[in-house]
Amino acid sequence: MKNTKKFVAGILSLSFLLSAVPAGASSAEVSPQDNQSITSNYQQQLKVSTPEEYIAFLKAKNTPQVNTFSIASTEAVGENNDLANFIGEYTSLPYDKQQKVVDYFNDPEFLNTLVSAQTFEGEESKSFYGGDLVVTNKLVSITPESVGTLSVLPSGGFTTMAVGDTKEHGKAYEAITTLFGIDFVKTRLELSIQTKEVKTNASQITKVLTERALIVQNYSPGDIKKNQYATVVNSAKTTAKLETDWQWDFLWSGFGLTVGTKRQWLQLDKAGKATYNTYNL
Numbered sequence: 579m580k581n582t583k584k585f586v587a588g589i590l591s592l593s594f595l596l597s598a599v600p601a602g603a604s605s606a607e608v609s610p611q612d613n614q615s616i617t618s619n620y621q622q623q624l625k626v627s628t629p630e631e632y633i634a635f636l637k638a639k640n641t642p643q644v645n646t647f648s649i650a651s652t653e654a655v656g657e658n659n660d661l662a663n664f665i666g667e668y669t670s671l672p673y674d675k676q677q678k679v680v681d682y683f684n685d686p687e688f689l690n691t692l693v694s695a696q697t698f699e700g701e702e703s704k705s706f707y708g709g710d711l712v713v714t715n716k717l718v719s720i721t722p723e724s725v726g727t728l729s730v731l732p733s734g735g736f737t738t739m740a741v742g743d744t745k746e747h748g749k750a751y752e753a754i755t756t757l758f759g760i761d762f763v764k765t766r767l768e769l770s771i772q773t774k775e776v777k778t779n780a781s782q783i784t785k786v787l788t789e790r791a792l793i794v795q796n797y798s799p800g801d802i803k804k805n806q807y808a809t810v811v812n813s814a815k816t817t818a819k820l821e822t823d824w825q826w827d828f829l830w831s832g833f834g835l836t837v838g839t840k841r842q843w844l845q846l847d848k849a850g851k852a853t854y855n856t857y858n859l
Contacts, residue, residue: 692755771850789820840856
């Protein structure tokens, strides 16, 4: 409640975030002097009220010299998170809906919902504001999903695992925020493990192959900071759990406030079954 009150007060007094890149300037044209001016303007003119200003804000947010905000993790190469694609989707909306997106982003209660809504377990979706805002938990298969060193019988069937055989399992868990059918924010955890048959009909997790947390895309008016913890394999070596905290800030670091922090986790057992959740800290 304390953070929410601070958040409402901060947004009401400062409103949304302004792109202050000089008109016509590309990222290559931004000098250190311009960068200082841009940073100063960010702090003094924190307002976006039209779709055109929102698009300018996104372009400034993506400018390397002033990109203190997270549009996407550098590791998320190959994802459909290109800013031009997103702007194309956004501008394909009827203009009144483009304006409604901006109006939503100027509404402190909406932004509070945006941060706090995704607090459920399992693959599920929830909608808010008459279906305009949808939050979704989604499990995604990754490579390897389930591969191993099982021996193949002549009939095409599989033998049981022999002692020493290994198998790999991998899953990804995405938390997605959608507005008018467009993905605005997506964070993802990826976890893959190797198991080994240590004795007949008994396997253990022997290695964590992949463990990473990604901001696939973030076109909200806020910054998302990542605190990824090392994957924990339990003492029985039957489960591996990856946890990451996402801190949501709606003003620039050092000048604003933290609205809230969410914890996203993904756990795999030795058979490759996934459990997952996101909740507010």
